[in-house]
Amino acid sequence: MPHKNINRRNFLQQGAIITGGVALTPLVGYASPKTVTAQSELADEPMWYQRPLRMLQTVLREPDATNYNAQAVVDYMLKTDCNTLVVNAGGIVDFFQNPLPAANINTFMGKNDILRDITNACHSAGIKVIGRVDFRGVEEKIFRQFPDWFSYEETGKPIQLGYTKPQLYASCYTSYHRNEHAEKFIKYIVGEYDIDGIWHNSIGVGGICHCSRCKAAYKAKTGADLPVYATASDEDLKQYMVWKSEVADQHMRRMKETVKAFGKEKAYSAEVFSMFESGGKVDSGIDLYNAREHFDYLVSVAFLTENSEHIHYEDLNYANTIVRFLKSMAPEKEAVILYGGNGTAHRYVMDPPQDLKIWLWEGLSAGGRFWNCSFTGQYPDATHDRRNAYNHQDTYSFIKKYEHLLAHQVPVANVGIYYSRPTRLFYRNKPPEGDSFDEAIKGIERVLAENHIPYHFIPDDQISTDRLKKYKAIIMPDVKCLSENEVALLQNFVAGGGKLLATYETSLYSEDGLPKKDFGLADAFGCHFTGKKVNTRKDCYQYINDPSHPIVSPDSGKTELLINAGFTLLCEAEPSAKKICTYTPLVHNQPPEKAWTNEWAKELPTVLEHDYQKGKVIYFANQPDQVTHAMGHPDMSNLILRGIQYLAGEANLPVTTNAPESVHLGLTKSAKTEGEYILSLVNTTSGQGRPVRRLVPVNEIKVVLNLPGSSLKKFEVMKSQGECKVEVRNGKVEVAVEKLEDYFSLFVKMGI
Structure with a gap:
């Protein structure tokens, strides 16, 4: 039985855990992403979806079809300066008079055709219309008609989605339902209704499907039978995820080609979740690395809160973060954050209005666009809670007024944060430190944002000598997993005069997540891992070994010690490296009379500087970035800030x-x-x-x-x-x- 607290995102990440009923440790495994070059592909006359998007999505419930008022929707959109509507076409419930097999026409609609009515009304007002399609599953009555279209467990039992009510019968990437049926469905609505594009909702498939098509395709590709989640080895599941990401990629390509058959002006995009989520051992096989080439504009779900029982608010700058990341992945494409005035966790009432306004300005400041998603009512001013119905208007009106200036904006920076997909996947296995992938990056971001230092993300598959040369300093926040090619490029970057700041276990694992005896970048770091790591979360300190060094001198006149926290790697420095701070063993604080030491240790570095040929590295053997995110102690954040300023040169930064x-x-x-x-x-x-x-x-x-x-x-x-x-x-x-x-x-x- 599915866990009662599971939601759709968790299902995609951990689907095998749910359907198999056995919880195993996560595992790294994806097909190798294609190397891409981030070059602008903007034409002299860009497509409509390459211009600033001001989107509204009305995710209609079945009863919203009653007395549907298309003109009122358009009037609201014109009043709030929206230029694109995403509206239900169908898949689970059809909002048009569907003549195709497996139709499930909304009975509240009667003989009306909402998709036709709203498309005509929007086009008359110059508003683009994107049809929302959803092929994740169907109701039982449809499944009974076409049982061989859908997904099955290894026992032969149909797979149902435990997070939906009613529990939908699921389909997979190879299924007839998601392919031949979806193709016919999309061709019909694009051709018959002349909509401007397709939004592929819930494109991801969780778990392992054992339908006949998956069995045959997997056998043909690998020569093996599909793994059974509960008994499969790590290697079996890794092989499965490589195959799954490939078929997911093929599925996205097929859907895009179906849309583009009607003209390059027809837009295709689909749903991809956060840049920080590591997922489960078996997940959807889709992230922005393999999705970006298929989508005409990039969308990331970015609500203020999660759709879960335990509510927390995302950092106020997260909208800015995700836009920066999307722009780093494909700078030529519009970067859109999908949020909602009434949120996603409690969809019938508003999300905090002031946070939402900040959220939008934050996204816009990085060159982002917006997708206001409303889940209740025909439109935001025609639902139970209308307090946020016009919350987005100031931002949307601003974008409309200055579209000629805002179009095609990308972030400016000469400091780069290295983003590693293999490191993100590494965190499917919970490390002994207990932290998560996002913490080190968010700690670095906090320092940069608070000190107004512009930055880019550098995706690992876009690394090249020319790309690295664009930056005065590159920051590697605990980038554990690096390939030999990445190590060589980074080492050559430093050797040629580049500046690098790295923390903790950077380069201590292969791209497959396998541990190394020493850092891949040991020569550049100027130190070597002893094989030991220690818990320094409490009663631990760093001794200032070189009080004159610029990254500690503002403090060293008044203190000999700085805080240490998190975990620390015990490393031995090369004679050529400068030990700025050193590791001191734990000093117990009880009883206070015994809380002392004869001498502060000076042998093993926590912070060091190393000149490697023409370049320079600041390496932290501890976790200043993670600690900055978790507790924000100024010792740690100041070390990071001063390290960046020292390497990049304050005079070289584009703004103060x-x-x-x-x-x-x-x-x-x-x-x-x-x-x-x-x-x-x-x-x-x-x-x-x-x-x-x-x-x-x-x-x-x-x-x-x-x-x-x-x-x-x-x-x-x-x-x-x-x-x-x-x-x-x-x-x-x-x-x-x-x-x-x-x-x-x-x-x-x-x-x-």
């Missing part, structure tokens, strides 16, 4: 400001027109805790932009709550903002 940490800064540039930039300031200053009740205005902010170009040709203040002065001094653009309430935006055109 006197704004407080609670003001987040965005800097983007046009991917089409050289010399065009947009500076954004997002105010998150408020009272203690979440959600945010009220923003506190910030006054007298100064920003200095260090941009390439011979002169400032023109500028335009796009949004400001007070006076703004812009002038050029010493070749830099100086911006003075009198008052920031929520969001400030400035367009700058530099001479080339």
Whole structure:
């Protein structure tokens, strides 16, 4: 029986655990992603989906079809400046008069045809329409008609989705239902209704399917029988996941080709979850690495809260984070965050309104677009809780007004965070430290965001000599898993003069997650792993061994010690390396009379600097990034900040400001027109805790932009709550903002 607390995302990640009933440790396993080059593919006349998207999705319930008012929906969209509607077409329940086999026409609709009515009304108003299709499963009455279209357990029992009510009968990537039937379905609605695109909802398939098609396809590919989850070895499941990711890729390609047969202007995209989730041992086989080439615009689900029993609010800058990541994956495509005014965990009432406004400005400041998803009612102002019906209007109206400037914006940065897919998958096995993949990255992001240092993500499959040379410093937050090719490229980057900051177990595992005896980057780090790691979470410290070093000198005049926390690797430094801080064994705090030591240890480094040929590395043998995220102690965050500034050079950073940490800064540039930039300031200053009740205005902010170009040709203040002065001094653009309430935006055109 499925676990009562499971949700759709967990089902996709851990489907085999649910259907098999046996919990095994997670396992790394994916087909190797194709190497891609992040080059702009923007045409002179971009498609509509390559322009700034202002989307509304109405996920209609069956009764919403009663007295459906298409014109009222359009009027609301025009009032809130939406330019695209995503609306139910069908799959589980059809919102059109479906003549195809397996039709399940909404009985509340009667003889009406909602898809036709809303498409005609939207097109008359110049609004694009995307049909939402969902082939994850069907009701029992459909399954009984076509039982060989669907998924089965190894016992021959049909697989049902335990998180849905009623429990839908599931289908898999190879099934007739998700392929031949889906193909006919999509061809019919695109051809008959002339919709502008397809949104493939719930594309992911969890667990292991043992239908006849899967058995035959797996046998033909591998020569083996499908593994049974409860008894399969790790290697068997790894092989299965390689195959599954391949068939998932084939399925996405087939669906996109079906849509594109009607013209390249028809858009195709589908649902992909967070950049941080490691998933289960057997999951959907789909992430942004293999999905990005198939989708015309990239969408990531990014609600303020999870659809789960235990509610927590995502970090306010997460919308900014996910846009940066999407832009790093495919800078030529629109990066869209899918959120909702009424959220996803409690869909009948609003999400905190001030948090949502910050959420949108944060996403916009990185060049992002928005998809407001409403789950109840015909549209957000025609449902039970209408308090957030116009929450997005300011942002959408701003994007509409300045579309000519906002189009094709990508983040500007000369500091890069290395993002490793194999390391993310490594965390399917819970490490002894008990932390998760996101913590180290979020710790680094916190330091960068609070100190207004722009950054990119560098996906591991886009690494190249030319790509690495773009950055003054590259940050590797506990990037455990590296291939030999990655190690060589990174080592050559440093040898040629590059600067690298790395933490903890970076390069201590192969790309397959297998442990190494020593760091792959040991030569660059200037130290070697002894094979021992220690728990330094409590009563542990770092001795400042080199008090004159720039990353500790602001503190060393008043302290000999800094905090140590998390875990620490015991490493031996090369004679050529500088031991900035050293590991001190635990000093018990009880009884206080005995809480002392004769001498602070100075042998094993926790922080060191190493000059490797022409380049330089700062290596942390402990977890300053994870600790910064978990507890935020200033010793750890200051070490990271000063390390980045020391490596990159403060004078080389593209922006400096006197704004407080609670003001987040965005800097983007046009991917089409050289010399065009947009500076954004997002105010998150408020009272203690979440959600945010009220923003506190910030006054007298100064920003200095260090941009390439011979002169400032023109500028335009796009949004400001007070006076703004812009002038050029010493070749830099100086911006003075009198008052920031929520969001400030400035367009700058530099001479080339």
